[in-house]
Amino acid sequence: MAQGKLDIRSYRGFRALTFLCLVILYAPLVVVTVYSFNDSNSITTWDGLSLRWYVDVFTGPESAKFKTAAVNSFVIAITAATVSTVIATLAATGMIRAGRFRLRTLSFGLISLPLMVPEIVTAVATLIFFNAIALERGLLSIVLAHIVFCIPFAYLPISARMQGIEADCEQAALDLYATRRQAFTRILLPLMTPGIVSGFLLAFIVSLDDFIITNFVKGAGVETLPTAIFGAVKRGIQPNIMAISTLLLGVSVVLVTLSYFVSKSDSPK
Amino acid sequence: MAAGAAGGGVTSDTYKAARPWLLLPAWSVLALLSLAPVLMMLVYSFLTKEFRGGVIWEFSLAAYDQFFFDRGLFGDEPPKIQWTYLAIFWRSIWQAGSATLMSLLIGFPTAYFIATRPARQRPVWVFLITIPYWVNLLIRTVSMKFLLREQGPLNDFLLFTGVIDSPLQIVNTNLAVQLGLFYSYLPFMVLPIYAAVERYDFALSEAAADLYASKWTTLRRILLPAIRPGVIAGCILVFVPSLGSFLAPDLLGGARNFMIGSLIEEQFKGNAGNWPFGAATSMILLSMVLVILLLFARQQARSENRGRG
Numbered sequence: 290m291a292q293g294k295l296d297i298r299s300y301r302g303f304r305a306l307t308f309l310c311l312v313i314l315y316a317p318l319v320v321v322t323v324y325s326f327n328d329s330n331s332i333t334t335w336d337g338l339s340l341r342w343y344v345d346v347f348t349g350p351e352s353a354k355f356k357t358a359a360v361n362s363f364v365i366a367i368t369a370a371t372v373s374t375v376i377a378t379l380a381a382t383g384m385i386r387a388g389r390f391r392l393r394t395l396s397f398g399l400i401s402l403p404l405m406v407p408e409i410v411t412a413v414a415t416l417i418f419f420n421a422i423a424l425e426r427g428l429l430s431i432v433l434a435h436i437v438f439c440i441p442f443a444y445l446p447i448s449a450r451m452q453g454i455e456a457d458c459e460q461a462a463l464d465l466y467a468t469r470r471q472a473f474t475r476i477l478l479p480l481m482t483p484g485i486v487s488g489f490l491l492a493f494i495v496s497l498d499d500f501i502i503t504n505f506v507k508g509a510g511v512e513t514l515p516t517a518i519f520g521a522v523k524r525g526i527q528p529n530i531m532a533i534s535t536l537l538l539g540v541s542v543v544l545v546t547l548s549y550f551v552s553k554s555d556s557p558k
Numbered sequence: 559m560a561a562g563a564a565g566g567g568v569t570s571d572t573y574k575a576a577r578p579w580l581l582l583p584a585w586s587v588l589a590l591l592s593l594a595p596v597l598m599m600l601v602y603s604f605l606t607k608e609f610r611g612g613v614i615w616e617f618s619l620a621a622y623d624q625f626f627f628d629r630g631l632f633g634d635e636p637p638k639i640q641w642t643y644l645a646i647f648w649r650s651i652w653q654a655g656s657a658t659l660m661s662l663l664i665g666f667p668t669a670y671f672i673a674t675r676p677a678r679q680r681p682v683w684v685f686l687i688t689i690p691y692w693v694n695l696l697i698r699t700v701s702m703k704f705l706l707r708e709q710g711p712l713n714d715f716l717l718f719t720g721v722i723d724s725p726l727q728i729v730n731t732n733l734a735v736q737l738g739l740f741y742s743y744l745p746f747m748v749l750p751i752y753a754a755v756e757r758y759d760f761a762l763s764e765a766a767a768d769l770y771a772s773k774w775t776t777l778r779r780i781l782l783p784a785i786r787p788g789v790i791a792g793c794i795l796v797f798v799p800s801l802g803s804f805l806a807p808d809l810l811g812g813a814r815n816f817m818i819g820s821l822i823e824e825q826f827k828g829n830a831g832n833w834p835f836g837a838a839t840s841m842i843l844l845s846m847v848l849v850i851l852l853l854f855a856r857q858q859a860r861s862e863n864r865g866r867g
């Protein structure tokens with residue numbers, strides 16, 4: 290019986306295509322990582338393992354530029370992720386616990402709007418808006434633009450986590466004469482924490498990784514890591530760019546892995 | 559018991575009343591920084607262009623006119639249809655469509671395979687598929703270019719194994735752009751199909767097999783119709799971002815493989831730009847995307863009703 294069931298479910302070749310899919314997804318990343326350890330001056334010939342391009346990133350002629358860009362990137366990502374996580378936490382609490390209310394569908398549509406509008410359109414619209422209200426382009430304009438598209442990424446894990454938390458928990462607290470604020474800070478917030486951390490990490494990653502919107506609203510002279518990398522790549526792929534890309538790639542992979550394990554940890558019953 | 563339930567009802571009602579206000583920060587930020595900019599873009603698309611970027615506040619249909627009509631070099635000839643920009647849109651649709659088809663061919667078997675793994679293994683597979691999505695799109699596109707380059711590892715490998723005699727010229731072709739888009743959005747194809755297959759009741763397939771349907775007939779006639787909303791969702795999630803993408807055509811395509819994203823970007827860079835035209839082109843792209851999403855929403859609602867009936 291079990292054997293027959295398995296037989297019906299499996300199709301020949303699907304396993305092979307799945308492995309092909311994984312190879313396709315990872316091959317370019319693995320190749321760039323491997324070549325970032327290349328000792329050669331050229332990106333084509335392999336001269337053996339070396340860390341020289343990593344040393345170059347931190348101490349080479351372009352290191353000052355990369356350092357400024359990295360500081361900008363991290364300041365923007367931390368600010369945007371923090372603000373958007375606070376907004377998303379409040380919104381998720383409102384959406385899930387308020388039951389049915391008018392504007393519910395509209396609210397959800399508004400929250401997911403940044404996901405549906407093509408990035409280039411968001412970039413153009415934001416640039417035009419900042420121009421119309423005469424907001425100077427710089428770090429502030431980048432942070433404001435990032436907060437918007439970070440909100441849905443922070444919102445989704447938080448609301449997913451909240452759906453697993455029974456309203457009974459807070460009601461029990463309220464029945465025991467806790468104030469509403471206490472029920473929120475003492476009961477709901479600790480239960481939500483894994484979702485909030487996971488949402489923060491995802492928001493941080495998407496902010497750190499954004500190129501298109503940043504490129505439009507950054508103004509002259511302000512660079513983040515992606516815009517600095519893009520500028521360098523336009524002049525040709527250099528070995529130090531592969532090293533810095535590998536570092537950025539590593540940060541994303543570590544953070545998303547962290548987010549995965551945090552959101553999985555002691556999931557509510 | 560009844561009294562307790564009633565008491566709970568009272569607390570929860572007082573509790574609930576305040577909750578929608580928690581959405582206020584989200585509403586205000588998104589209305590101000592997401593909705594208002596789109597409306598402002600609509601306004602800008604009807605303004606007159608300033609020659610060094612920016613606009614003059616004077617109503618004009620010139621941007622849309624430039625997109626659709628060709629009035630000759632001096633603008634005084636009878637209008638003909640302007641094919642330049644329509645051709646760019648058509649190319650974008652074609653490229654995004656090809657990328658979607660490639661993603662479907664690889665993504666569907668992958669999603670199906672993952673969904674039929676033991677329940678405990680599935681999250682790990684899904685996680686493996688999602689990791690590359692979280693890596694910087696720019697870095698992934700650059701990696702793709704590095705891999706596909708004439709002297710890159712792919713050509714080296716193919717030459718070494720003797721599959722080809724001379725290196726393939728892939729970068730700066732339509733194919734490179736399609737591969738780049740396919741690679742960028744492949745995880746988006748896998749995830750919704752996976753979710754749909756996971757919910758699928760395999761008893762239906764067993765019933766079909768009991769009635770002597772072959773495996774491929776079962777797949778085509780029973781499974782595919784049942785998971786259609788998931789497949790359509792995957793296709794849209796690949797097609798829509800591909801349509802307006804900028805990085806893949808810019809880095810992998812070269813000058814001859816211009817897509818909508820590059821056309822829009824050009825209008826806001828340097829002094830040659832034309833803001834109203836860029837805004838109008840963005841509005842046209844956004845309208846296309848909204849039409850696709852509306853059709854999708856209607857289709858989802860219809861298949862949900864069918865499921866209930």
